[in-house]
Amino acid sequence: MNTSIKNCRKCGKMFNYMMGPPICPACREKIEQKFQEVKDYVREHKAASMEQITGDCGVERKQVEQWVREERLVFSDASPIKLYCEKCGAYITTGRFCEKCKKDTANNFSEAGRREGGSGSSADPGKGAGMKMHTFKG
Ligand SMILES: [Zn+2]
Ligand SMILES: [Zn+2]
Structure with a gap:
């Protein structure tokens, strides 16, 4: 187990940290509520700009962008x-x-997984620990 005590990044309270961003359960819940609010807002205001969303919902742009990256928030075609x-x-x-x-x-x-799985007793133990990103040019 890898638990430790950390300070919440949002409210500064100490809490039992397990994984993910260092945010306490109470703040996590608040963010979750905010997400529902923003999601509903975006659904009702399909053409709302980022400024309108952050202003009307009182949420940070960074937070909105994070939800987008996590594919939780979807913008419609009408969105600017x-x-x-x-x-x-x-x-x-x-x-x-x-x-x-x-x-x-x-x-x-x-x-890549298939190719590596098959053969070899000479695999070094460090393999698989670090994920390598390959970019293919074509
Ligand atoms: Zn907190
Ligand atoms: Zn693409």
């Missing part, structure tokens, strides 16, 4: 907030990559 795939630049409505690049990445991962 445009997101682009970090890999190919295609227009997307949530997350960081378009469907195609997500599929490509998934394929690459499963292929």
